[in-house]
Amino acid sequence: MNERILIAGASIAGLTTAHWLARYGFRPTVVERARAPRPGGNGVDVRENAVEVVDRMGILPRIRAAAADVQGMRFVDARDNTVARIDITGAGEIEIMRGDLVALLHRAGDGVEYVFGDAVRGLTQDDDGVTVSFEHGPDRRFDLVVGADGLHSTVRRLAFGPESDFVRHRDHYFAFADADAALGEDRWVSMFNRPGRMAGLYRSGNHAQAKAYFVFRSTPITYDHRDLDAHKRIVREAFARETGWRVPQLLATAVDDPDFYFDALSQVHLDSWSAGRVTLVGDAAWCASPVSGAGAELALVGAYRLAGELAAARGDHRTAFSRYHEGHRELVGDRQRIGPNLKLMAPRTPAGIALRNAAARLPLLRAASALERRYRTQAPALPRYASAHGHSG
Ligand SMILES: Cc1cc2nc3c(=O)[nH]c(=O)nc-3n(C[C@H](O)[C@H](O)[C@H](O)COP(=O)(O)OP(=O)(O)OC[C@H]3O[C@@H](n4cnc5c(N)ncnc54)[C@H](O)[C@@H]3O)c2cc1C
Known part of the structure; x- marks a missing residue:
């Protein structure tokens, strides 16, 4: 054996x-x-x-x-108004x-x-x-x-x-980092979109800390995947001109995080x-x-x-x-x-953002599970295994 x-x-x-x-x-x-x-x-x-x-x-x-x-998730505009929400409790x-x-x-x-x-x-x-x-x-x-x-x-x-x-690169990059919890509404994941870009704030009810996250569409960027300073620079540049919502504050706190995590969406x-x-x-x-x-x-x-x-x-x-x-x-x-x-998180066009928000407001699609499950197939039952030593799982 x-x-x-x-x-x-x-x-x-x-x-x-x-x-x-x-x-x-x-x-x-x-x-x-x-x-x-x-x-x-x-x-x-x-x-x-x-x-x-x-x-x-x-x-x-x-x-x-x-x-x-x-x-759940809330989609916000540049002035922090909630334009649509998706409740995921009970999913x-x-x-x-x-x-x-x-x-x-x-x-x-x-x-x-x-x-x-x-x-x-x-x-x-x-x-x-x-x-x-x-x-x-x-x-x-x-x-x-x-x-x-x-x-x-x-x-x-x-x-x-x-x-x-x-x-295979899927044309987007993403980053996660710690952020100031005071920036986000309790228990809601907030997302702010521009075409092909999203800045978000993840607030958990059980944690004092919040997480900032960023997604943006781009042609391939050359960088060393272990070079943290390069990662921060790339994200800073991608959102440099964005003054809407809380993006400047999120960016400023995120780049201070030593565990800043960045990668190509692949x-x-x-x-x-x-x-x-x-x-x-x-x-x-x-x-x-x-x-x-x-x-x-x-x-x-x-x-x-x-x-x-x-x-x-x-x-x-x-x-x-x-x-x-x-x-x-x-x-x-x-x-x-x-x-x-990707269409849900980072629509590519203004029309795509409007469509996503309109869909999220429809009662039928309000639950994220409903949105997602339309595309998912049900997995087959999980097998049980027994080992040569008689232990089972
Ligand atoms: C720090 C971190 C943060 C993440 N954040 C998110 C998130 O917020 N959302 C999300 O959906 N996914 C996130 N991911 C990815 C997520 O964990 C995976 O998509 C998924 O859960 C499957 O995980 P995995 O164990 O296959 O790989 P990973 O979670 O990527 O773990 C791989 C592990 O291997 C270690 N490692 C790498 N190379 C070597 C080596 N040569 N020898 C020994 N060890 C090595 C790494 O340090 C890491 O601990 C994150 C991954 C990491 C490492």
């Missing part, structure tokens, strides 16, 4: 994979580049089968207790700050070895295993390697090829998520982009399936990786259709 499994990345996908692998009797090691689980980000949705996954992990009550308690989804979810998943890691402050640098596969080199620690040998290291995955580059082969498309003894999970495998609202759902369900299939196949990675792909790819394909969400 392939017992020793290295997982690169201690975020939603990596931590969930590690939990289930440990529970099924494997020996997972998680290596994370940051010195601790990364706290940043906005609210993410735990919905549909992902709720079942965290319930089976035994952390659903803690997730509900930490939920962001957001009531059956749990919205939680990404950092809170990551902290809870980390605490659910009994039996997992964690290595923080290091990163995968090289992989050499042979018939019996994978020799992994790290940026700091000594080489180690594992039976299997899982890349859960996000959109700019090193594991994907090493095992599958360059990022440009798999990452998706990952691969024909297969495995190459020999290496497989991918989460954004590394299928990033649907933050605009999909499905990053956490896909990561939780995909990680559960990957670990479950390994358990069911008693560690036979060929069988397990192929069943994992078969079982999860339809949901991924569905969630990667982000066109409707």
